[in-house]
Amino acid sequence: MLQTGIPFLFMRGGTSRGPYFNRADLPQDLNQLADILIAAVGSGHPLNIDGIGGGNAVTTKVAMLSKSEENWADVDYFFAQVAVEEHLVDFKPTCGNILSGVGPAAIEMGLVQPQGDVTEIKIRAVNTGARVVAQIRTPGGQVDYEGEFAIDGVPGTAAPIELNFMDVAGSNTGAFLPTGNLRDEIDGIEVTCMDVAMPMVIARASDFDLSGTEGREELDDNKDFFTRMEAIRIQAGERMSMGDVTQSVTPKFGLLAPANQGGTIATRYFMPWTTHPTMAVTGSQCLASCALTPGTVADGLLDRPDGSPVTVTLEHPQGLMEVIVDYSLDDGFNLKSAGLVRTARKLASGELFVPSQVWSGP
Numbered sequence: 001m002l003q004t005g006i007p008f009l010f011m012r013g014g015t016s017r018g019p020y021f022n023r024a025d026l027p028q029d030l031n032q033l034a035d036i037l038i039a040a041v042g043s044g045h046p047l048n049i050d051g052i053g054g055g056n057a058v059t060t061k062v063a064m065l066s067k068s069e070e071n072w073a074d075v076d077y078f079f080a081q082v083a084v085e086e087h088l089v090d091f092k093p094t095c096g097n098i099l100s101g102v103g104p105a106a107i108e109m110g111l112v113q114p115q116g117d118v119t120e121i122k123i124r125a126v127n128t129g130a131r132v133v134a135q136i137r138t139p140g141g142q143v144d145y146e147g148e149f150a151i152d153g154v155p156g157t158a159a160p161i162e163l164n165f166m167d168v169a170g171s172n173t174g175a176f177l178p179t180g181n182l183r184d185e186i187d188g189i190e191v192t193c194m195d196v197a198m199p200m201v202i203a204r205a206s207d208f209d210l211s212g213t214e215g216r217e218e219l220d221d222n223k224d225f226f227t228r229m230e231a232i233r234i235q236a237g238e239r240m241s242m243g244d245v246t247q248s249v250t251p252k253f254g255l256l257a258p259a260n261q262g263g264t265i266a267t268r269y270f271m272p273w274t275t276h277p278t279m280a281v282t283g284s285q286c287l288a289s290c291a292l293t294p295g296t297v298a299d300g301l302l303d304r305p306d307g308s309p310v311t312v313t314l315e316h317p318q319g320l321m322e323v324i325v326d327y328s329l330d331d332g333f334n335l336k337s338a339g340l341v342r343t344a345r346k347l348a349s350g351e352l353f354v355p356s357q358v359w360s361g362p
């Protein structure tokens with residue numbers, strides 16, 4: 001079998017992992033691109049045994065980078081969520097964890113030149129239009145991956161990568177509250193439909209007879225819950241003017257419950273057909289905003305902190321995630337920016353091969 005080699009970096013970004021490509025090395029046609037990514041990841045097998053995917057939605061993500069076409073940004077970041085067991089690629093969402101590796105990857109690819117000990121990179125998320133400013137440690141003109149910063153869900157420590165998300169309210173649907181309501185009722189369950197970095201449908205865990213402290217495996221085994229959740233998610237997608245979302249990973253789904261690990265609020269995030277093992281960066285901003293907004297399903301689940309900016313600590317299955325939210329409550333909730341600190345690491349580089357019958361090359 002003849003094969004086509006594609007230059008790539010293999011990186012961990014936050015609590016996700018996947019290949020990072022130069023967009024110029026791939027075709028522009030999205031149908032052809034989807035076929036390439038499916039072959040690269042090995043979709044269609046629970047272990048992705050014929051590709052580099054890891055058998056989980058957090059390890060079948062793809063980043064494609066290019067010099068930005070927008071004056072504000074340095075780098076354009078185009079994201080793809082590739083399914084594990086289906087031959088399916090979703091180009092609608094973005095991923096904040098994979099975004100953690102975009103700055104280092106852009107420097108490694110030569111798309112951005114390092115500037116001193118810390119390089120600031122302005123990133124445009126092509127899928128959603130979101131703008132992100134990343135601070136990358138580059139002593140001696142090289143990306144430094146080693147450091148003392150730890151994030152829950154990743155063993156060990158690494159160099160911190162500071163991310164500041166701008167203009168993320170309504171970035172997908174055009175509205176902070178896509179249905180126009182702080183709460184909607186769907187199939188007897190109260191939900192808040194919110195769009196901050198990621199469009200989400202958010203409910204109280206107790207309304208599904210859950211504590212909100214369940215682990216990933218326990219939730220994934222609860223098929224009755226996923227059936228109810230998916231029915232609500234599909235109807236919410238229509239109300240959010242997102243159309244038929246049965247084949248799309250957006251909107252995502254989230255659950256809230258009172259904190260029990262010293263955080264601000266307990267959260268569970270769904271991708272949406274499996275439970276996220278930790279917490280998505282984009283989803284964390286939406287859940288934090290929901291927690292801070294009076295009148296949402298978060299009412300009664302937390303003591304809302306005063307002042308701004310404020311740190312919202314989300315409890316997830318493997319620990320905690322802090323989101324620094326700058327906002328005001330003038331004329332409703334007004335999100336100015338959301339900041340997080342993540343880490344990334346280069347795992348491998350070289351060529352990734354796909355069968356030539358899938359793509360014979362540029």
